[in-house]
Amino acid sequence: MEPYELTASEAARSIRDGRLTSEALVRSCLERIEARDPEIRAWIHVDPALALAAARDADKRLAGNPSAVGPLHGVPFGVKDVIDTADLPTTHNSPIFQGHRPSRDAACVAIARSAGGILLGKTDTVEFASGGRKAATRNPVNTDHTPGGSSSGSGAAVGDRHVPLAFGTQTGGSHIRPASFNGIYGFKPTWGAVSREGVKHYAVSLDTIGWYGRSVADLALMAEAFRLEGMGETAPVPLAGLRVGVCRSPVWSSIEPAGEAALHLAALRLEAAGASVEPFELPADFSTLAEVQDVIRRGEGRAAFLDLYLGDRHRLHEELADHCEHNRGITARSLTEAYDVAGQCRARFAGLFERIDVILTPSAPGEAPKGLHTTGDHIFNGIWTVLHAPCLAMPCTHGPQGLPVGVQLVAPRFADARLLAMAGAMAAAVA
């Protein structure tokens, strides 16, 4: 087994135990990228010398004081290119930011580094994680298909084992959907639990940083680095008796046969493994939340793009400039109404978990669509993003075209640690 094949948690343990050096792991990842990325195109920028120097430094620090290392010690991670890095350019896949070098790391990058992580490189993204130009990234399972987006490169890089961990972002469904399309695990924490400082704004009351891994333990490792409440204090959850609410969600009409089959299969497998599985429905008025997400995204996008619209309009994609112009008639009034519906539903959401522990729901309509002109539909993600709820994508099965199809778990706000613990109990049964 090559080091690049290890999950982040396996790699972290091996490094800590002295069975693997960070340098060997990083070198293995770099070789994998060299072999695969000409076809996959997950990465916009990789600096091998910089990553190797950081890895050697991590190896030295471990030798000096093995008890003082953080949870990610020596483990490389990728960063979606809408997130600032001081050592590498940050382009947002925008003509305006080509060659742009931020002066500091975004808070999430700094925290991952403080936890011992090694910045490997920047991954391709839809322009500003918003709209306009797509990533050049291809789905590693079938390169004729999209890896999803906007976190296209991060999803494909983790899926194709270029790197064990990577950051993405989600405003609608930019993080959870690519996890499903690439057959990997993805975690979007509660809104606000992780600082977005140094990350391009799109819709500030929705934008959330997430991360990808190849196991639930990988996701937990990063959650530990961010010191999410309850991490390290949450007991393992037994699968027996865990109450799983299967939620088709108010946008079920958008489901495809492969997505329906995955949800059904996950439910059956969980039930067979001892979980208590039952149907779960959101209250009827929650059905407006997909539209609410769209109004907030576009309404807040107006403020987010105004500086570029006024200062560099000809290089801002028409689709983004549009947020600053007629913007599909979204006004302060419709934005205010959307805020208030969102706020009311958020306040009621935790109360819906009386008879269930966790929601099981689609992570995407089905398999990754064909073509790189699309990143698929975020319709099964927007509702949960508006609710500020922690969401976790896990692999489940493959569709008729041989592409991965996952499912999504959702818990109440700030139940991040509990969601990770429940997912830890469910993953083996579901996959």
Next chain:
Amino acid sequence: MEPYELTASEAARSIRDGRLTSEALVRSCLERIEARDPEIRAWIHVDPALALAAARDADKRLAGNPSAVGPLHGVPFGVKDVIDTADLPTTHNSPIFQGHRPSRDAACVAIARSAGGILLGKTDTVEFASGGRKAATRNPVNTDHTPGGSSSGSGAAVGDRHVPLAFGTQTGGSHIRPASFNGIYGFKPTWGAVSREGVKHYAVSLDTIGWYGRSVADLALMAEAFRLEGMGETAPVPLAGLRVGVCRSPVWSSIEPAGEAALHLAALRLEAAGASVEPFELPADFSTLAEVQDVIRRGEGRAAFLDLYLGDRHRLHEELADHCEHNRGITARSLTEAYDVAGQCRARFAGLFERIDVILTPSAPGEAPKGLHTTGDHIFNGIWTVLHAPCLAMPCTHGPQGLPVGVQLVAPRFADARLLAMAGAMAAAVA
């Protein structure tokens, strides 16, 4: 009259009409700063050569195409030093950021520049606009007193006529309070209406960028640059019959005699000028909002400072590091409850304006306190910040110590243009 004495709107008009050059105005401001700032200490960084070059360029552009200039053409502005500027260091008044040079302007700086404004320099601030180290700035009216904070330098610089416009920020009462203490006008727009990209995070669901001027027209000029909804389309408001609700607010027990006198005087003057003035009370349950503000500020502050806490703890002020440690027992549960109360009150707030057009309420307990160890109390501001409401500070009178005491106007979310129009009608009567 020296050019530095002009308000922003007077200066903009004079420049547009060819009666004043931007260079002459900037030179006059620089001379004023040279004469006054050794005592006032409003500025952390001023680059005269850079500002003069930008002013000369503005003069040339005006000569070339007088019809194409923006609302702030040729007018200098100051920037609170928690806001990124590409040409000048951004220190956050923190030892961690000494000499730090961001690679790009914050969105608000870029937009002010797109509107023709000239960046004059960076103003002193409470550390990270949060806590810890105070600004060195003194109140221009009496240098033994604080100018307020955390937007200390911006408030004093506009008050002492170093610059006609300046940006501040508000998470609790960091913007409106200094306006009152310095005898100037201040505007805090609706939360989210102005991009905070490139501004230090503190509490992301509260942080708001505001600006100072020496007239309501100055505030409107900047609001135009930000294209706030309704600007340029809102008809002048007649003072006669304007329904003003005088709100002592649920924190009235913190009022001082000078604050009480100012509120009373403003109400009397407005009534004498033809407004319809009546008492106004917030519903009883709104009284928790001051506490809600504190919980959200501290709860979100935990995520905001974690990167510095983990990476540079010994240089992060103890008061800020505390957000990442015990944090006065604030948990995910108390933060969630605070979010929900805030959301419910926000949704109901506009409905309270059935019988009134605008709220008149204290902007601070009274005069600026003595000493630079304090910036005064934000107790009269936090409620409105939580409500995401646009707030406008206007001068009213002076207290027993000869220091200015203002009042505050508040309107429903996104009624920014209407609030500016109402304030335009009220200002002459109130002052």
